[in-house]
Amino acid sequence: xxxxxxxxxxxxxxxxxxxxxxxxxxxxxxTMTLLAFGCNSDHGSGEGHQSYFLDSHYxxxxxxxxxxxxxxxTARKHIGNQRRISPDSAGTVRWGIVSHHLLxxxxxxxxxxxxxxxxxxxxxxxxxxxHFSEGHHTVAVSRLPWKTPFGxxxxxxxxxxxxxxxxxxxxxxxxxxxxxSVGALVPFLKYFFPExxxxxxxxxxxxxxxxxxxxxAFLSSFADRGVFLLASLDFSHYKTSSAxxxxxxxxxxxxxxxxxxxxxxxxxxxxxxxxxxxKSCTEIGSTSIEIIHHTNSGIIENNPxxxxxxxxxxxxxxxR
Numbered sequence: 001x002x003x004x005x006x007x008x009x010x011x012x013x014x015x016x017x018x019x020x021x022x023x024x025x026x027x028x029x030x031t032m033t034l035l036a037f038g039c040n041s042d043h044g045s046g047e048g049h050q051s052y053f054l055d056s057h058y059x060x061x062x063x064x065x066x067x068x069x070x071x072x073x074t075a076r077k078h079i080g081n082q083r084r085i086s087p088d089s090a091g092t093v094r095w096g097i098v099s100h101h102l103l104x105x106x107x108x109x110x111x112x113x114x115x116x117x118x119x120x121x122x123x124x125x126x127x128x129x130x131h132f133s134e135g136h137h138t139v140a141v142s143r144l145p146w147k148t149p150f151g152x153x154x155x156x157x158x159x160x161x162x163x164x165x166x167x168x169x170x171x172x173x174x175x176x177x178x179x180x181s182v183g184a185l186v187p188f189l190k191y192f193f194p195e196x197x198x199x200x201x202x203x204x205x206x207x208x209x210x211x212x213x214x215x216x217a218f219l220s221s222f223a224d225r226g227v228f229l230l231a232s233l234d235f236s237h238y239k240t241s242s243a244x245x246x247x248x249x250x251x252x253x254x255x256x257x258x259x260x261x262x263x264x265x266x267x268x269x270x271x272x273x274x275x276x277x278x279k280s281c282t283e284i285g286s287t288s289i290e291i292i293h294h295t296n297s298g299i300i301e302n303n304p305x306x307x308x309x310x311x312x313x314x315x316x317x318x319x320r
Contacts, residue, residue, distance in 0.1 A: 056145045056152070057176050057200075060102065060183045065149035068105070068187045075110035091317030093118050094223055094286040095277055097255075099311040100128060100184040100232045103300060107293045108188060111313045114292060116192040118315075121228035123156045123197045124189055125219060127277075128181030128232030129270035130202040135175030138207050139168065139215060142176045142200045148187040156197040159222065163199070168211075168218045175202055181232040181269075207272035216279035223284045231277045236267040236310040241298030244310040248294065252312065256289055258282050267310075277316070286318040 061067045098111050130140065141163050146153045163169040176182060182200045189198060201215070219229055235251055236244035247267040253259070254266050255278065263275040281287060296310035 054144060054173050054177070056147050057142065057173075057183070059146055059148040059186045060180055061187070062147050062149060065187075068109070068149060068191065071105040071109040072113070072188075072191065074106045075113050078106070079110055079113065091288050091319050093315050094229065094284055094318050095281055095316035096228070096230045097233055097277065097312060097314045097316075098185065098230065099234050099313060100181045101234050101297070101309055101311065102184050103297055103309075104293075104295070104311055107295070107311070107313060108185070111292050112188045112192045115228075115315070119228050121193060121196050122226035123159060123199060123222075124193060124228050124230055125159070125199040125201065125222070126182055126185060126189075126230050126232055127201040127203065127215070127219075127273050128179070129273060130175055130179060130204045131181065131269070132178060133204050134178060135172040137170040137172040137175065138204045139170065139211055140172035140175035140202050140204075141169040142173055143171055144173055144176075146183075146186045146190075146198065146200075148190040150187060150190040150194070153186055153190045154197045156199050159199045159227070163201075163218065166214075166218060168214050169201060176200060185230075185232055203270055203272045203276075205270070205272075207270075209272075209275060212272040212275040213279055216276040216283065219276065220280045220283040223280070223286075229277075229280065231273050233273060233312075234269050234309050235312055236296065236308075237269065238307040238309075240306070241296055241304040241308055244296045244298065244308050248296075248310050248312065252291075252294070254278075255312070255314065258287055281316050284318060286316045288317040288319075290315045290317065 093115065096115060099108060102108070141160055143155055143157065143160050145155055160171070164171060179202055181202060186198065189196065223229060236247040239247060251266045251268060254262050258278045258281055260275055260278045260282070263271050263278065266274055268274050291312065291314050293311060293313040296308045298304045298306055298308035
């Protein structure tokens with residue numbers, strides 16, 4: 001019998017012993033308990049759960065500048081490079097709502113092109129849904145930079161620190177590793193606002209009104225400090241085009257009236273984020289809205305009976 005065979009027999013004999021089986025079971029339970037404790041021991045800390053293997057996040061298609069450049073070129077061709085004044089465009093832009101569904105990347109590019117004519121922020125705060133409930137916290141913020149096709153977009157550490165110190169959010173990098181509500185937009189942000197930094201925040205579906213109100217108050221306090229506030233939202237989901245339009249009428253009424261009391265009736269992928277937007281707008285006197293785009297994927301794809309997603313891109317303004 002060779003060495004390997006001898007040891008296989010020895011292991012089998014030991015494993016057959018009742019004492020050894022009990023010892024192995026106890027060892028397994030202790031090991032799993034320690035692992036669970038280690039995984040959860042930092043919950044409740046302002047810093048939150050850390051993903052130490054990460055040194056940056058990657059945008060959607062971080063290695064494909066052409067994907068975004070084509071959309072930007074289409075937007076420029078569609079509306080030109082000269083600002084066009086609409087009846088709703090009087091006042092200072094303070095908040096924006098924009099889709100993160102890259103099916104309408106041409107319209108997203110057009111939104112940011114229009115926005116770049118009006119604002120030159122030092123920092124852009126992006127809040128959106130945590131679609132997959134990744135990470136460990138309800139309101140998550142990232143410290144890491146974002147790698148985009150147009151270069152690195154750095155995080156504003158001062159604002160991140162303020163968010164954490166105030167208890168409004170927790171650093172939770174894992175919440176952003178697959179989150180397209182941020183990852184789909186940072187390439188546009190870097191292209192149109194190359195010198196700006198970013199603060200990325202995402203909210204789990206069960207974020208409550210109190211947490212959203214605290215976030216709104218925090219964001220409002222930064223609105224006059226070279227900070228632009230942006231909500232990454234998609235609206236009606238999984239309905240036919242006509243049903244989505246009906247749901248959007250309800251949502252648009254809530255948005256146009258800045259009706260925080262009825263945000264629970266809105267058809268949107270993060271009611272908490274929408275609440276934070278509308279609450280912040282009322283706090284800073286930004287109660288005029290310009291709808292830039294309103295459509296849905298059924299219209300875009302000329303398929304009115306397919307389940308679709310609807311889009312509302314808008315700018316919120318305050319009086320000059």
